[in-house]
Amino acid sequence: MAGAALLGRLTWRAAEVVEVRPETPRVKTLVFDVVDWPGHRPGQHVDIRLTAEDGYQAERSYSIGSASDGNRIELTVERLDDGEVSPYLTGELRPGDTIELRGPIGGYFVWEPPQGGPLLLVAGGSGVVPLMAMVRARAAVGSDVETRLLFSSRGWDDVIYRDELERLGGNGLSVVQTLTRSQPPGWRGYARRVDAAMLAEVGPSAPERPRVYVCGPTPFVEAVAEALVGLGHEPTAIRTERFGPTGG
Amino acid sequence: MSFVSRGFQGRRRQDADPSRVPPGQYVTDDFPVLSAGPTPHTALDEWTFSIVGEVNEPRRWTWDEFRALPSEEVTVDIHCVTKWSKLDSSWEGVSVDTLLDGVETSAEYIVELADGGYTTNLPLEDVTGGKAWVVFAFDGEPLEAEHGGPARMLVPHLYFWKSAKWVRALELRTSDEPGFWEINGYHNYGDPWQEQRYWGD
Numbered sequence: 001m002a003g004a005a006l007l008g009r010l011t012w013r014a015a016e017v018v019e020v021r022p023e024t025p026r027v028k029t030l031v032f033d034v035v036d037w038p039g040h041r042p043g044q045h046v047d048i049r050l051t052a053e054d055g056y057q058a059e060r061s062y063s064i065g066s067a068s069d070g071n072r073i074e075l076t077v078e079r080l081d082d083g084e085v086s087p088y089l090t091g092e093l094r095p096g097d098t099i100e101l102r103g104p105i106g107g108y109f110v111w112e113p114p115q116g117g118p119l120l121l122v123a124g125g126s127g128v129v130p131l132m133a134m135v136r137a138r139a140a141v142g143s144d145v146e147t148r149l150l151f152s153s154r155g156w157d158d159v160i161y162r163d164e165l166e167r168l169g170g171n172g173l174s175v176v177q178t179l180t181r182s183q184p185p186g187w188r189g190y191a192r193r194v195d196a197a198m199l200a201e202v203g204p205s206a207p208e209r210p211r212v213y214v215c216g217p218t219p220f221v222e223a224v225a226e227a228l229v230g231l232g233h234e235p236t237a238i239r240t241e242r243f244g245p246t247g248g
Numbered sequence: 249m250s251f252v253s254r255g256f257q258g259r260r261r262q263d264a265d266p267s268r269v270p271p272g273q274y275v276t277d278d279f280p281v282l283s284a285g286p287t288p289h290t291a292l293d294e295w296t297f298s299i300v301g302e303v304n305e306p307r308r309w310t311w312d313e314f315r316a317l318p319s320e321e322v323t324v325d326i327h328c329v330t331k332w333s334k335l336d337s338s339w340e341g342v343s344v345d346t347l348l349d350g351v352e353t354s355a356e357y358i359v360e361l362a363d364g365g366y367t368t369n370l371p372l373e374d375v376t377g378g379k380a381w382v383v384f385a386f387d388g389e390p391l392e393a394e395h396g397g398p399a400r401m402l403v404p405h406l407y408f409w410k411s412a413k414w415v416r417a418l419e420l421r422t423s424d425e426p427g428f429w430e431i432n433g434y435h436n437y438g439d440p441w442q443e444q445r446y447w448g449d
Contacts, residue, residue: 009448047445049272050253058258059272059331084259084274092255099253105446107432108284218281222394225286235286236365242281 012049013037015101017093018072023160027126028090029065029076034101039068042133043110043213043241046075046103050085060085063130063215063241064104065161067137076160078126109241111213113138117145118204122194122224124152124216127243128160131215135168144172148210150202151175152194152220155182176202194220196227206232215241264335268325270440273333279386279395280332284428287393288363288414295398297382299347301419302355307347311398315384317342322381324404326411327440339402341383344375347418355420359427360401363414368427370403370410370437372420379405382415407438407445 019031045063066074079090093099111119111134121131128151138145153159156179165175178190178198190198204210212233214224221242228238264275292311299307309317321340327333359369374380380403384391391397396413403410409429430436435444443449 010446047272050256050258051251052256052258053252056258056260057272058256058274061330088253088256097254098251100251105433108428218394222281222287229286235288238285240283240285242283 010047010102010105012100012102014098015048015073017095017097017099020094023076024158026090026158027076027078027160029074030089030093031066031072031074032099032101033071034073035071037071037073038104040064040073040104040133041107041110041112042067042137043130044104044106044133045130046073046101046105048075048085048089049100049102050088051100058085061105063133065129065132065136067133067140069140076126076129076132109213109215109239111211113141113143113145115211117147118208118210119145119147120202120204120210120212121147121149122152122199122212122214122216123149124194124220124224125154125158126160127214127216127220127241129215130241131213132161134213135165135173138173139168139171142171146204147173148202148204149173149175150178150194150198152178152180152216155179156184156187194224194227196230199224199227200231206234209234209237212238213241214238216243218242268335269333270327271443272445273327273331273440275335276332277334278332279334279337280328280330281394282328282330282409283364283394283413284366285364289393290363290398290414290416292398296416297347297399298417299351299420300417301358301421302353303420304352307351314342314382314399317346319384320381322383322402322404324402326402326404326408329407329409329434329438329445333440338387339381339383340385340388341381341399341402343378344380344382344418345378347382348376351420353420355422357421357424359419359421359425360410360412360415361417361419362400362412363416366412366414366428368410368412369425369430370406371424374406375401375403375418379403405439407435407440409434410438 015032015034021029062075065076323338383402384399400413401411
């Protein structure tokens with residue numbers, strides 16, 4: 001097909017770790033320098049490949065958390081204790097190490113500032129990663145597209161990108177946190193799972209026809225998408241990405 | 249350009265026959281869900297299944313008519329482009345051969361049409377000859393909506409996005425027409441043994 005000729009093969013590229021940044025006790029951001037990285041759109045992901053000494057290989061997909069920025073990309077990875085790859089990425093990898101990576105991949109769960117808004121982003125846990133790429137891309141070009149980010153985490157210490165999200169708020173972006181399991185003293189925000197009432201309060205409402213992106217664990221995405229349809233949002237305006245119970 | 253990842257051991261599954269796991273895949277016992285949008289819920293009394301397009305006469309079944317067709321139990325390995333494979337998954341459904349029995353067509357391709365607007369394309373010969381089913385049960389239970397219920401396609405020899413959830417029709421075509429994921433960067437054919445994940449693979 002025409003696209004194949006235009007894009008060519010997604011080749012494996014060497015990606016050198018230049019920084020490892022803890023986000024929460026279970027989550028780290030890995031900053032890579034990727035030779036000849038072609039750039040990416042917010043929401044896209046990459047495949048990574050690890051090779052053991054005996055030649056055994058493991059591949060996984062991870063969303064890109066950063067806006068396009070030369071040869072630099074950031075992946076934010078949650079450690080799954082029974083996973084095969086995420087404990088290595090979050091526990092072993094350090095600056096100077098090199099892994100293999102290819103991408104960018106995916107053309108549907110993508111938003112770029114020229115597409116406009118309003119925008120509703122709903123994240124569960126590490127599902128915030130591809131949505132953060134959208135928020136960062138928006139900030140990078142000085143866009144004031146009306147954007148609501150409703151972000152569900154277990155507790156305050158589990159909020160990924162917490163400080164940066166606080167900084168980025170304003171200029172049309174409002175960030176609403178809900179903490180489902182534990183809340184710090186004096187917490188006045190939401191303290192329950194995302195439901196229809198919360199989505200209605202956060203808005204934008206269905207008549208405003210927001211573009212909606214939902215990312216998180218499967219039960220989270222199922223519940224949020226169903227509630228949004230119930231609130232009158234067009235199913236085709238709701239784009240979802242799900243993390244299964246495996247994948248680590 | 250493969251090289252060793254310092255300190256990576258990996259965790260091979262000892263109980264999975266490596267000859268059944270395509271390159272880049274890992275075996276899981278779970279059944280992860282991937283969908284591009286909300287899960288549709290079509291009531292069974294509104295559900296129909298159709299054969300349309302390049303055919304002498306379109307066909308359509310209601311749910312009851314569809315369920316009265318001869319069905320088969322199949323146990324197959326499935327492979328998702330997001331890297332998981334599930335071995336010995338058991339399904340019950342109607343063979344596409346049964347649905348196309350007696351249809352006269354010059355088509356060489358099909359598009360699977362599903363609730364929610366999802367489409368996926370493949371050669372007709374990849375869904376005939378005992379290679380594809382419209383399934384309504386998984387592990388002996390009615391297929392759950394999030395896994396594509398009431399009925400989904402099952403084309404186990406290709407990556408699993410070629411097995412559309414919530415399938416409602418097969419459109420027979422004389423020309424190939426890229427579907428939803430095929431437009432969005434994924435391979436037009438999707439053979440897991442050739443690792444045809446993305447454009448250009």
